[in-house]
Amino acid sequence: MTGAKSDTTRPPKLKGFLANGFEINEQNFVAAFSILIIQLKLTAERPRKKHILPQLSKSHAYSFKVSEAVSVMDNLGLKIDLGIIDNVLSFSFGTDLALSLLKKFFAGHLLHDPCSRTEATLHSHSLVQITPKGVAVLHNFCKSVGMKRQDMPEVVRSDFNTMKLFEFDRSSSTRRALYSKYLNHILxxxxxxxxxxVWSPEAIPRPTPNLYEKEELEYHLGSDHVMFSGSAAKSAATANQKHAQPVSSPSDSHVQYYESVSGMRLFRDKVFASKGKDLYVEYSFSGKAFVQWLCDCTTLYSASEAVEFGQLMLHYGLIFPVTQFGDAGTFTNHRDAYYTWNELEENLCRWSSATRTSKDLRKSAFVENEDSEPAKNHKKDVFKKLLADPGIRHLFRSHLEKEKCSENINAFLQxxxxxxxxxxxxxxxxHHNKTDDPLKKERLLVAAEKLSSKCLGMASYLCSRYFSPDSTCNLNIDFGLQQEINRVIALNERQFFSRNTAFRWRFCSLPQNTNHA
Incomplete structure (x- = not known):
């Protein structure tokens, strides 16, 4: 059984990005989380978890109380000096909305309970700790808003920064994660x-390097003179010492990942009962481990989103069930639901196919897409296909990140x-100018004012982030065009911008007595 799709079935639609009854786009979700962590000023020494016996009370690094966070979320704000303008992001959340959003952070594996890592529910009295995924999201946010490295929070520079996230693009209109068969193939x-x-009692834990220090070392090696402070020479295992290690646990009911490179937990040489016979499978994985990896190591923020990608992989024939658990043809998030991958799919597993490389994947993807196309306007067509397919776009962005020029694709898409x-x-x-209906005219004007404010905010961000002389991002654009941009910026700087100008994005809280589903 391969689970391959038929020609008549369509892949399931992914749900929108919801946060416990209210809808919020990923950009605001990430910004609110990151500003909260920055404003809390987390340190390695945090309040102890109280125990009836004082000697058993524990202190957890980079942790905080939910009640403290709810109080802070009433007035979140971050100001970044970008030279031409001050970029100010601010949010205000009432008590109920703040707690709902914290629960979403918890469900999205940005936070966890350091005393009970299997805890699935967040309470107002809970003590929570930022996860490696949370640190990765925070680190990416700090870079995206132009924060200087020396100003980044302590936790970003700590040994909690070990996670390299697999990032999904989302639709700006539906907020759904974009996918294709090729993206699922890469995933x-x-x-x-x-x-x-595979877990083994003799296995040595994989070293987990501090990504901030690794990035800093690469930055210095790429500069005109080589610098090495010695900080990157610290033991990469320190992060493992700060976290308990469920990854190395023999338990098959809960696995937690602190780095994504090793891949998800697999089982070797298992024998399953199938239709009255024993079925031997060399390598398999549980639906629970699959969902846990997606929630810990990617920019998916709920188990339901992860399950949908499991369903997509079944649909595309990339994985198939070993045991029948639940409804046939439905992916199940359970420790006893076992799956394996389709070995007939070319280049699906790196270690079971010696020929698999990223270069092969890129080549095969372009060949598949170009077989039915004429050769004219080749470069233009290839670039359109590159942007259209989420999988190829992911590979292209990964390539640009390795070449230290990913700001080009980010700027283009923005x-x-x-x-x-x-x-x-x-x-x-x-439409506003054409209509004579006063009520319709007023509604259109209100909508236009909101969109105009968004336009102005986006323009100011793009200008300061990518095109100003003070920008840390150097785009690969024509020198003459850059000079013209600099001239326009200088010409209009006094007229439109000042050092005291602040563009604010607000996410207003609902009334504090409102009940949220």
């Missing part, structure tokens, strides 16, 4: 890791989004 390949990740918002604003204004 399952990453999940299987470079070598089988400019495309800005162009789309600007078109919508123009369309609204045209």
């Amino acid at each position: 399952i390949s990453e999940m299987l890791g470079p070598l089988p990740n 400019l495309k989004e800005f162009q789309s918002v600007k078109r919508k604003l123009s369309s609204l204004m045209k």
Whole structure:
């Protein structure tokens, strides 16, 4: 049984990005979480978890009380000096909404209970700790808003920073994670890791390097003179000492990941009962381990989203069930639901196919997409396909990250989004000017004002992030065009911007007595 899809079935639709009854886009979700952690000023020495016996009270690094966070979330704010403007992001959450959002952070594996890592529910009296995934999200946010390295929070520079996230793009309109068969192909390949990740009592824990220090070392090696402070020479195992290690646990009911490179937990040489006979499977994995890896190591923020990707992989024939658990053809998040991958799929597993490389994947992807296309406008067509397929776009971004120039694809996609918002604003204004209905005119004007504010915020961010002389991002654009941009910025700086100008994005809280589902 391969689980391959038929020609008539379509892949299931992914759900939107919801947060316990209220909808919030991923950008605001990440920003609110990151600003909260920055504002809490977490340190390695935190309040102790109280015990009836004082000597058994424990202190957990980079932890905080939920009640403390709820209080802080009433007024979240971050100011970044970007040279031309001050970028100010601010949020205000009432008590109920703050607690609902903290529960979403908890469900998204950005936070966990350091005393009970299997705890699935967050309470108002809980003590929580930031996870490696949470640190990775925070680190990426700090870089995206232009924060200087020396100003980044202590936890980003700590040995909790060990997670390299697999990042999904989302639709700006539906907030759904974008996917294709090729993206799922890349994803399952990453999940299987470079070598089988099988638990053994003799296994040595994989070193988990501090990604901040690794990035700093690469930065210095790439500069005009080589610097080495010695900090990167610290033992990479320190992070493992700070965290308990469920990864190395023999338990098959709960696995927690602190780094993504090793891949998800696999089982070797298991025998299953199937239709009255014994079925031997060399390598398999549980639905629970699959979902746990996606929740710990990617930018998916709920188990339901992870289950949907399991369903997609079944649909595309990339994985198939070993045991029948629950409804046939339905992916199940359970420790007793076992799956394996389709070995007939070319280049799916790195360690079971000696020929598999990222280069092979890129080549095969482009060949598949180009077989039915004429050769004219080849470069233009290839670039369109690259952006259209989430899988190929993921590989392209990964390549640019290795070459230290990923800001080019980020700037391009953000400019495309800005162009789309600007078109919508123009369309609204045209309808506003044409209509004679006063009520409709007023509604269109309110919508246009909101969109105009968004446009202005995006323009100021793009200008300061990518095009200003003080920007840390150097785009690969024509020198003459860059000079023209600099001239326009200088010409309009006094007229439109000042050092005291602040563009604010607010996410207003609901009334504090509101009940949230």
